[in-house]
Amino acid sequence: MLTLNLPDPQSKPRIVVIGGGFAGLNFVHQLDTTRYQVVLLDRHNYHTFAPLLYQVATAGLEAPDICGPLRKSFRRKHDFHFRMLQVHGIDPATRLVHTAAGAIPYDHLVLATGTRANFFGNQNIQAHTLPLKTVPDARRLRNHIFQTLERADLTDDPEERKRLMTFIIVGGGPSGVELAGALSELRKHVLAHDYPDTPMDQLRFILVEGEGELLSSFSDKSSREAYRNLEEMGIELKFGMLMTDYDGRVATFKDGTTLSSSTVIWGAGVTGEIIEGLKSDSVLKARYVIDDHLRVAGYENVYALGDVALLTNDEWPRGHPGVAQVAIQMGKRLAKNFNAIARDRPTTAFRYRDKGNLAIIGRNRAVADLPPNLHFSGVPAWFVWAFVHIFYLIGFRNRLFTFLSWVGNYVTYNRAVRLVLEPTLEEELREGEERFSVIDRR
Amino acid sequence: MLTLNLPDPQSKPRIVVIGGGFAGLNFVHQLDTTRYQVVLLDRHNYHTFAPLLYQVATAGLEAPDICGPLRKSFRRKHDFHFRMLQVHGIDPATRLVHTAAGAIPYDHLVLATGTRANFFGNQNIQAHTLPLKTVPDARRLRNHIFQTLERADLTDDPEERKRLMTFIIVGGGPSGVELAGALSELRKHVLAHDYPDTPMDQLRFILVEGEGELLSSFSDKSSREAYRNLEEMGIELKFGMLMTDYDGRVATFKDGTTLSSSTVIWGAGVTGEIIEGLKSDSVLKARYVIDDHLRVAGYENVYALGDVALLTNDEWPRGHPGVAQVAIQMGKRLAKNFNAIARDRPTTAFRYRDKGNLAIIGRNRAVADLPPNLHFSGVPAWFVWAFVHIFYLIGFRNRLFTFLSWVGNYVTYNRAVRLVLEPTLEEELREGEERFSVIDRR
Structure with a gap:
């Protein structure tokens, strides 16, 4: 051996x-x-600051802003050995x-x-939905979002355009809520200007939650606040709906409802x-x-x-x-x-010290629960959130750059990261080519 | 139709x-x-600042630093329509x-x-070498470099390690020279510290040029200066050598020489x-x-x-x-x-105004030819180069961030971008698994 x-x-x-x-x-x-x-x-050869994956998916940050190379983190650590x-x-x-x-x-x-994404054994859902658990997931999702919009810009079939412009987010936990908020801001400040030839008001973001409320691990106050914010931001919220099937074009729910959509983002649960x-x-x-x-x-x-x-x-x-x-x-x-x-000293049992829950929903919109019983929202919650997240990012470059990216985004709404780096649009179009009558090439 | x-x-x-x-x-x-x-x-939905691709390949910059989204660039342009x-x-x-x-x-x-990379019809070379013409190319090369080093860290077979630690750059034009310089700096300031268990002094960078000199489009002075700099930086320089075959493990040259190497970076020419x-x-x-x-x-x-x-x-x-x-x-x-x-005004024939040639080789190492007859190198050339490149980058974010990345790299030698974002190491290891005697899983 x-x-x-x-x-x-x-x-x-x-x-x-x-x-x-x-x-x-x-x-x-x-x-x-x-x-x-x-x-x-x-x-992977890097640590992922997972709470910010949704920012990479929505072109607010680039992968290196939320990743720390593991070898670099422990470069000065004695007798430390990394193997990828x-x-x-x-x-x-x-x-x-x-x-x-x-x-x-x-x-x-x-x-x-x-953990990894839990598809509850549903192979169709696993094959066609987009999870958001890793950096490659986040970049795949970003590619998919921008490519789907490019594709919507190419079609004049109203049904196809409707399907391409409907995005479903499954799961009303923190990452679903934060992603929905970020997508709404992306629509308002970037997409509405970037696609003058496509009716961006037809863009639908639907958040689907199996239970009865958003952010179920948060306080009731924060949960209601998140609901109010997302509704104001034009996110369609649907509760008590379980997705049972998705083939890449149509999502089916337990109650028999169907939704035509090219994009299902899967955040319904994780498994160890x-x-x-x-x-x-x-x-x-x-x-x-x-x-x-x-x-x-x-x-x-x-x-x-x-x-x-x-x-x-x-x-x-x-x-x-x-x-x-x-x-x-x-x-x-x-x-x-x-x-x-x-050192022959006594060991101590683990005891969790709850430092509270934070979720950001958008520009000046955030909710925070701090123990024992403090809840706040809006600008103060946003600052707490930003501070906590930047504080925990590894390394100076990441802290500084993430901060600058954020400031840049807030001042200019400048999603410079909206690049389709792994385009598959041509392949998809080729597959659908029989629907077009392209002349023979000479 | x-x-x-x-x-x-x-x-x-x-x-x-x-x-x-x-x-x-x-x-x-x-x-x-x-x-x-x-x-x-x-x-693609973005413009690429191609002269800096080698920086993305060597983890100095990330893709968005050298890309400008095309829709954003012309957001305010009247009657402009982009289609991906x-x-x-x-x-x-x-x-x-x-x-x-x-x-x-x-x-x-x-x-x-x-243009695209020219493989002169050689299918083996096309299949196994890594070109550096697009952003996906640059990111693929970066992934490959870091993954190859991770792999070298895993082996105790001296022959395999030698192969994994030999990098060949084909082509002594500006991009080959700049890439070789950047790799040498990466070795000195990053790799030597990140891989304590691997003898990084065995890392070889070999620049192979078919003709007799580097930077043939530059002045003789700059060409000699580039040679001197690269040699000082530990790059092995070989002239008059034409690669005729490469199978992913062994490179063969016209004179019958062979070189065992896992990485051949192809910059030998382009075609329209x-x-x-x-x-x-x-x-x-x-x-x-x-x-x-x-x-x-x-x-x-x-x-x-x-x-x-x-x-x-x-x-x-x-x-x-x-x-x-x-x-x-x-x-x-x-x-x-x-x-x-x-406007019924006369048109003007095109006439090229030569603004000179610039190439950066490393920290404080650069060569510049300015017309009609000015050649300089070292720190002044580096500043001219940095200024010109930043000046031409599209958009404020890119200019600012590129500048900050550079300053950050120069001050800290902090290649935060050294992430393997598309790992294929496991697949490769699985393919080679018969060489290892891994016990059966239960």
Whole structure:
């Protein structure tokens, strides 16, 4: 069996971390690597600031503004080793992680793999809708949005134009709400001017939510405020509607309703990224069951952090929310406990400190819930949001550039990023060519 | 036959422009659209500042820094109509341009299609080398560079590592020279720190030129200066070598030499983007033959501009150089002549005003030839270059951001853009999986 090329950890224990999201990043950052060797694996060579993916999708920011190269983040970290690899399986008996480039022996294993979009087994929906979980997703969505509008500009068939100009967003959580708000601003400040030959007032953004309210994890006040804002911004809001099918042209709902649309953005739910190899009773509802020391049930040296971990207690009987703050705090807690063990000091149980919820809806429109019982909206919420987000972005360049991009967008509404970088329009047109009577080429 | 959906030009003549490069952009900008309707076609929805593509390829800048969305550039232009389309053919007899979305009637046709990489009919070279002519090319090259280094970090086979760490640049023109310089700086300031487990001193950059010198269109002084600089920066320079084959692993040269390399960047030449439909005697060496009024030989109402046009005279017996300045000046000249005709004023023959040649090689290393006979290098040349390039970038955001990116790079050597956004590493590893003995997954 081939073992991956890595320096010998000498007498130190080796900790292998799978996933460079908020949990993995904060774990590595906090870990004392004079006492442990740390190997970080991720299929991408960058960390994604996921809460801003919708900005990349709507041409407000470009990918590097919300990504931090992992090698650069830990350039000065002692005994840190990054490998860009996807993990194929874990073998807890032999303490090995398996990848296409070889196996990696571990002393401790930290699972911080996060989640992926949940299509609930519906293959049509998976094949034709656009999720927004990764940077490639965000860029694919942006390409699709601008290409669909270019295509609408080319047609004079009113039915086809209507279909091309109808965008459905599935899911009324923070990312659905933020995306809907950003699309509405894009329509008002950019699209209405860029497409003089297409009736942009026919552009429809429909947000479809299966339950009865937006932002169900927020306070009722914030939820109502979000509703009022989106309605004012011309977003069509539909509740209690479950999409059962989508073929790329027509969306079908459980009540039999159909909607003709070329674009369905899928944000209806997520599911944990579970790696094969652990006992089945350590996994519940696609999450690793962990104790208050973040240890996976049934294992001494396997830990899980963030969205893929399921930690229940009296305060959080259904588990902790899948937000960045939980992942950050878990990552730090686990590293501090490792550092304590290395110094023969006592470890501390994880306890989540809720810092509140924030969502931005548009220019001067935002909602914020701060514990224990503070809710605000409008300009003050927007500033809190902007500050918090910029503060957590990795690295000076990202903070500065994101800030400048935002200021630039707010002053000029200048979506300079609206480039179709992977055009497929020609292919689509070729496929539909029989509908046109193009003369033979000589 | 379906005609593309476009507003009726009323009594005004319609000018169709194919290509939104330097020539097309400057033509549209200068044209008086109260006298003409203008339709611009491009397969991309943005203009590319091509002289900076190598910066995108080496993670110094991101695509939006060097791209201007075409709709935005002409948002305030009267009677301007952009359509994102590739042209399939021209029919000068019926005065129609054919696209997949329908035909477009024209009164005047402006061909500004530019060039594409010339592989001289070698299909292996075309399939396996990486050109650098478009933004997608630049991003593909960047992905490839960083992924190849990640891969080198995964192997412990010395032969494979050597192959992965050998980069060949074919062509010693400005883009090859600038790219080689940028790669050398990337090695010194970024890669040497980012890959502690890989011997980055084994990284080889080999510039291969078929003729006897670098920058053959520059003065001898600048050419020698470029040679000296690249050699100091650790670029291996090979002259008089013609690549005859490349299979993705081994490059073969005319003299029988071979070089093992995973990366060949192809900049050995370009050829005009000729659209089918014109008489064969109006095309010579893949360029449209034009007169001093930029009119294609044999046609009254068809014009060609920039790199795809061939205009010979006493001063330029072999045609004008394929540089941005020629394209810009041709675009402006033709538009001014159209404007003159609309006002019954005399037209003016095109005359190229040579503004000189500039190439940047690295930090404080640049060469410049200014007419009639001024050559300088080093810091002053670098400042001239930076000023000229920023000056010509479209739009405030691009100028400001490019400038800030540069300043940021110069101060911090912070290549924040080094993201592998389209990873294919896993696929490659899977293909090579038989070489590893990965255990079966359970």
